Structure formats: structure tokens, C-alpha cells
Amino acid sequence: GGFQGTSRQENNSVGWVQAAEKMAEIDVVRLRKYEVPIKRVARNLCIDPALIAALISVESRAGVILTDGWNRERNRYGLMQIHTHYNSIPGAWDSEEHITHGATILVTAIKTLQKRNPALSWQQYLRGGICAYHNRVRNIQVIDGMDNCNSSNDYVNNVIVRAKYLQNNGFNILA
Numbered sequence: 001g002g003f004q005g006t007s008r009q010e011n012n013s014v015g016w017v018q019a020a021e022k023m024a025e026i027d028v029v030r031l032r033k034y035e036v037p038i039k040r041v042a043r044n045l046c047i048d049p050a051l052i053a054a055l056i057s058v059e060s061r062a063g064v065i066l067t068d069g070w071n072r073e074r075n076r077y078g079l080m081q082i083h084t085h086y087n088s089i090p091g092a093w094d095s096e097e098h099i100t101h102g103a104t105i106l107v108t109a110i111k112t113l114q115k116r117n118p119a120l121s122w123q124q125y126l127r128g129g130i131c132a133y134h135n136r137v138r139n140i141q142v143i144d145g146m147d148n149c150n151s152s153n154d155y156v157n158n159v160i161v162r163a164k165y166l167q168n169n170g171f172n173i174l175a
Contacts, residue, residue, distance in 0.1 A: 027062045131155070
């Protein structure tokens with residue numbers, strides 16, 4: 001898998017990692033329903049399906065916390081919780097088009113970081129891209145790809161821990 005060495009270095013409390021893994025374990029059952037579209041989108045965009053599945057787990061618990069696809073404040077929509085400032089969010093809240101839209105936001109963020117900072121490691125691009133995804137889908141202005149991801153990077157680490165779990169539980173890259 002591509003997520004080694006990315007758990008929190010500072011105060012690596014095992015409880016925190018176990019909690020994130022437990023959420024992924026609970027969500028994996030619901031994520032199975034979206035496994036085919038997730039893997040298709042992953043293949044089309046050349047991205048790890050576990051990463052898409054992890055974002056869906058973190059953002060919407062695979063849809064279980066949504067009402068008709070909306071969050072409680074009704075300003076984010078779908079499995080990947082895309083902010084309504086994106087004027088059109090294509091497809092139904094749990095559709096392949098929606099997953100493509102969310103995953104494209106992530107891929108674009110990673111590619112933008114690669115262009116702006118060609119000397120970073122793949123791990124830094126991945127972490128920065130996840131952070132930028134988090135901020136963009138919440139309509140926060142991102143300047144260098146790291147804005148508003150707190151120093152402990154809870155969101156980024158949460159996604160990565162869940163992605164590692166999901167990679168080992170069916171959301172790996174198809175041969």
C-alpha cells in the first residue's frame with residue numbers, strides 16, 4: 001500500500017488510531033455498496049480506491065449521517081460532502097458522477113501542489129492534497145495547500161488511517 005509512515009509521529013496515541021480504524025471497520029460494510037463505482041473512478045483517475053473510500057468514510061460515514069444526501073446545515077452534499085459553492089454538483093448524492101467529482105477535486109489538488117512545489121515527496125503531495133480537499137469542499141480559501149489543516153493534521157491522519165485499513169479490506173487496486 002501507499003500509506004506507510006504517515007500516522008502521527010508526535011504523541012502517537014494508539015487509541016486515536018484504533019478509533020479511526022474502528023470507524024473504517026464499521027463503514028466498510030456500507031462502502032461495499034459503492035465498491036464498483038469507487039474502483040472505476042479510481043482506475044479512471046489513477047488514484048487509490050482506498051483513498052476515495054476513506055474520504056467517503058470520513059466525510060459522510062458512507063452516507064448514513066446524511067438526509068437526502070445533505071449534511072445537517074444543507075451546505076454540503078453527497079457521499080463526498082461537496083460544498084454548495086460548487087455551482088453544480090453532478091449526479092445523485094451517491095452516484096458515480098458524484099464520486100468522480102469529489103475524487104477529481106482531490107486529484108486536482110495533488111497535481112496543483114506538484115506543479116507549485118516540484119521538490120516535495122509523494123507523501124507530502126498526498127497529505128497536502130487531502131488537506132486541500134478538506135478545505136475546498138468546505139469553501140475555505142487555500143493558498144499553499146496547507147491552510148486550515150491544524151498542526152496535528154487530525155483530518156489528514158484520519159483519512160490516511162482509514163485508507164490503510166480499507167486497503168487491507170477489499171479497497172485495494174484491482175490487478
